[in-house]
Amino acid sequence: MSDQDTRDTSGEATSEEALSRRRLVLGGLAAVGVVAASAGAFGRAATAVAAQRPLSDKVVVTDPTLCVGCLACEVNCSTWHASVGRSAVPRIRILATSDVKLQTQLASYVPARSGFSPSTCRQCPTPYCVPNCPTDALRIDPATGDRYISEGECIDCGKCEVDCPVEWKGTLARTSLPIDSKRVVRDPATNAYVKCDLCIGRTGGPICVERCPVNVAIRAGYIKSDHLALDLKPSTQEQWEKLV
Amino acid sequence: MKSFEYTRPTSVQEAVQLLSAQNARALGGGTDLLGIMKDALLPTDRVVDLKGIQGLDHIKDDAGTLAIGALARLGDIASSSLVSQKAPALAQAAGLVASPQIRNMGTLGGNLAQKVRCWYFRDADRTDCYKRNGSYCYAVLGASDLHAVFGGAACFAVHPSDTATALSALDASVVVAGPKGQRTVPIASFFVGPDTDYLRETVLAPDEIITEVRVPPGALGAPSVFLKAAPRRSIDFARTSVGAQVVGTNVIQTARIALGAVAPTPHRATKAEAFLEGKSLAADTIAQAAELAADGAKPLASNAYKVPLIKGLVRQALTALAAR
Structure with a gap:
């Protein structure tokens, strides 16, 4: 169905x-x-x-205490999406924040690299953005529950942006400029709206999770952590409430 | 070294056309390109030797603008009385690049268009480096002595050019030729960071070349200075450099402070510049400007030494300008 x-x-x-x-x-x-x-x-x-829909199998869960602000997630997000003909606007953003304490091992190694908070679309269990899309460009993948935008079919009406319940509000780590936007954002270069699509169609899943260098170090055992800086977890209401 | 096709065009148009082939690379003095080819860091199937093009090695006063051809050698720029008089920071920077042998081969265009000196990029075995179209930056959680304290994004290599730092302080423009003709790019937008494209360091398309660098009349003749810190006093890349210029007698109208080897592109210390405007170069003003120049630095594991280096070099540069 x-x-x-x-x-x-x-x-x-x-x-x-x-x-x-x-x-x-x-x-x-x-x-x-x-x-x-x-x-x-x-x-x-x-x-x-929107009523509760089939949940997304996965959502990107971020841990600011494991983020060194290297921006690999943002840059790779842009690069991969552009390489498959989608908008180059990053779907994950790192905000600068003063209230994050870096994990002990990282803090002893890169003490100046604290105060970063990555976040992205929460793959809401109740996705407000989906039902109002007049062209059905905003979809739920029947196999995975991934909420994504078929950007070529977006008509730039902005309803999804209005309906998105989560924001980026603060200072962008990348530019030190303020940001105050929803997590569905408009790309003026393509006149389309963009959000995290969990890299739908990419073998290996979301590129940010794969390429985060802290994740690489955790997987290799260099950094001791029972979870990743950018992790993939099942999307549930309980998880949603804990997301950054 | 892998075999390649060598071409020697005699015109800019011919050079641009030859560069349109896949994996074609422009050769100026060759001091960077040959190392890259010997280590097979980047695929190179065709070398387009620009030295056969006449009229690109000038150093001249062009109706008040200092115009330097892309093929002008660094040694010639360093010893040019015109450059020393009009744009001292550029002459000093050119004179501090590497060794006499390299300055006598290396060109201004090549110095601006060189690849990064990151030790991971230059390690032939690290094929997964972003600069080699890979997927990982070893510097983020590795040995980062050479790397960026400002502006790193996925890749943390710094731009190594000394002349780029000086030219950023002098508000220069870069004239670029390509298949669609010629365009002039302000130096502030000539270099691109890894957040734009980690595979390149400049706006140059593969089939574009630099033909000329122009320093505008407003920047000429005003005091400017270039200072460089490196473990070895000669034959070394900068660990931090500064190009500075102030315009205005007694009261500073405009100040330019560009930092080299601390960011993926020449880094303008805009807070320090804004702070200086309307002030005179008194010792306490210089000290505050030096502090501001390092504002926002986010060092990695082993490059925090660059923060005091920035402050010290800016203080020395502004003190030198105050004495002029």
Whole structure:
């Protein structure tokens, strides 16, 4: 069953126009469900409320205490996505922050490299961005539950950005410039919206997790840690609440 | 060394056309390229020797602008009375590159377009280095003595050019020729960091070459200085260098402080520059500017020594300018 088939429109805008538009957009597939009055619980009554969807198998879990701010994640994210014809805007960002204490072993080795906090799309169990996309460019991969944007089909309407519940707010480590944006961002070069797609289509999974040099050192046993700086874990509500 | 095709064009157009082939590389003095080829660090199938092109080795006053051809040798720039008089920092930088033998071979264009000196990149066995289209930077958690304290992103190699540092302080422009003709690039946007593209250090496309470097009239004649710190006083790459210039008598109108070998591109100490403007070069002002020049440095495991080196060199450079 495709994502489109499972699309749940409960909580959809109640006006006839909106329902008509929705039916049109979905090509007549809109099997409008019973409106569930759950919108208020999330304070998002003005927009469509997504029901819980099949969870993503994975989400990138970051640990700022293991981040030395080398930006390998951001750079490799850009480079790989550009190499497969997608936007070069990084989907993971490192913010500079003063309230992170580097893990002891790293702190003894690179004491000046603390105060970095990487974060990316949380692959929300209830993905607000998905149901409002008018072109179904925002999808859920039926095999993995990966929430991703088919960038070539994005029409630049920005609804996903409005609906995204998580932000990047602070100072970018890369430029020292302020950032105040959602984690779905617009790429002015392609006029499309972009978010972490867990490197869908890439053998080996997300490139940031693979290439993080701290991860490499942990896997090789040079740094003692029971988890990685950028880890892949199953996406659950409990996990979501713990994400940076 | 792997076999390669050697070509010697006689015009810029011909050179650009020859460089459009895959793995073609431009040869100026050859002091960097030959090492890269001998160690097979980068695939090279064709060498395009630019020295057959006439008229690219000039050092002249072009209606008030100092114009230096890309093939001008570093030794000639160092001993040029015109450069020493108009842009002393550039003459000093050219004179401090490597050895007399290398300065007599190496060209200004080649010095700007050289590859990094990172010891991991230059180690033929480290094929997974980003600069070799790999996937790992050994310096991040390795021996980082040579590496960046500003601006590293995935790769932490620094730009090694002394003349680039001096020219950044002099607000120079680089004239670039390619298949679509000629363009002039301000030096501040000529170098690109690894966050833009870790496979290259400049905006030059594979089929583009530098033809000329131009120092504008505004920067000419004002006091400027270049200082370099390296473990060996000669025949060594900078561990930290500074090019500085102040314009304005008594009160500084504009100040330029460029730091070399501390970042993937020449690093302008913009906070120190802004602090100096409107002030005079008194000792306490110099001391504060020197502190500001190192602001934001994030050293790795073994390059924290560059932070006091930056402060010391900036203090020395500004003190030297104050004495002019």
